[in-house]
Amino acid sequence: MKFTNQKTKCFNTRIRVFITILLLFSSQLFWPFNVSIDSAWKHGTCGEHILWDLFYDDSIHYGDTILYGDSIWRNATLYIQGSGAMDNSYDCSLVYAPWFNDASKVYQTIIEDGLTTIGNYAFAWCEKMVSISIPNSVTDIGEHAFHECDQLSSIVLPDNLETINDYTFVWCDHMPKIDTPESVESIGIGAFTGCTALNTIIIPQGTSYIDLSAFSWCSNLKYLSIGENATNIGTYAFAWCENLKTILNYAPIPQIIAEDVFQGLKRSSCTLYVPSGSIDLYKNSKIWEDFIIRDMADAPEPNPTESFDLLLAEKNKIRKILVNGQVYILRGDKIYNISGAEVK
DSSP states (O other), rough: HHHHHHHHHHHHHHHHHHHHHHHHHHHHOOOOOTTESEEEEEEEEEEEEEHHHHHHTEEEETTTTTEEETTSSEEEEEEEEEEEEOOOOSSSOOOTTTGGGGGEEEEEEEEBTTTTEEEETTTTTTTTEEEOOOOOTTTEETTTTEEETTTTTTTOOTTTOOOOOOOTTTTTTTTSSOOOTTTOOOEEETTTOOTTTOOOEEOTTOOOOEEETTTTTHHHHHHTETTTOOOOTTTTTTOTTOOOOEEOEEEEESSOOOOGTTTOOOOOOOEEEOOGGGHHHHHTOOOTTEEEEEGGOOOOOOOOOOOOOOHHHHHOOOEEETTTTEEEEEEEEEEEETSOBOOO
C-alpha cells in the first residue's frame, strides 16, 4: 500500500510539471505582454554613456524568466553601444565586468561605433567567443581585456588604436594571425604571451616600443616582421618562439637588445632579412650575428593563405601550472615563468 502511494505521488508530480510547462508555453498566445523573441536576457551600463545587452540565440523571455531555451547551454551575443569610455575599474578580483558571470556563454561580441576605450579585463575568460567587432572609434584596449579567450580566432584591431596594453591577448591560443594597425605606437608587457596559434606577426613601421615578453611562448610563430622604428625591444620579447624561421628587421641600425630577447630560439636556423646597406652592421652585432643574414630585397612575403594547423597548434600548446596563485610554464623537467625565464 505504501509503495502504491509513492507511485501515485510520483505520477501526480509529473502531471503538475506537465501542466506548468503547458501553461508557460500557452502564455505566448493568451498573455503576450512583455514577451519577446530574441530579446535581451540581461542588460545594463558599462560606462557613463555605454549600454550593454546580452542576447541568447532563439530564446523567448517573459520578464527575466526564460520560457524557451536553456541558458546554461545556449550561445549568447554581447551587444555594446554608446559613446565614450568603457568603465575601466574591472580587475577580476574585487570588481568584475557586469557580464562576467555569463562570460563562458558569449559566442560573439558586437561593439557599435562611438566607444573610445575597452576596459581592463572587459572580456576576460570569454572562453567560447570566436569573434569580436571593434569599431575604429576605439583608441585604447585595456590590460587583460581578452585574457584567455582561447577560442578567439578572428579579430580586426581598429585603425586608430594607439596602444596594445599589458597582457591584452594573453593565452588567446586560437589566433593564427593578428593585423596590427599602423597607428599602434607601443605593445605592452606580455600582450600576446601564450598565443600558441600565431604563425605571423607584422609589427608596423610606427611602433617604437615592444615591451617585456610581448610575444613570449608563441610557439607556432614562423614569420616576424619588425618595423624600422622599433628601437626598444624588451627582455624575453620573443622568448620560446622556437619555430621562428623568418625575421624581417627594417631598422637600418641594429637594435641593442638583451641576449634573451630570443631565448629558446636556435638562431643559426632562422633567416634574418635586413636593409641592403646594413648587412655588415648586423653581421658585426653581437646580438644579431648568429642569424642567417640576408638582403631585405630577397625577403619572402607572408603567406596569408596559410591554413591554421590545429594539430600543430595543439602540439605546441604550452603546459601551464599554478603555484601559490602564480602561473608557470612546464617544459620537460624545467619550470619557467610566463616571461620565459627559467625558475630554479
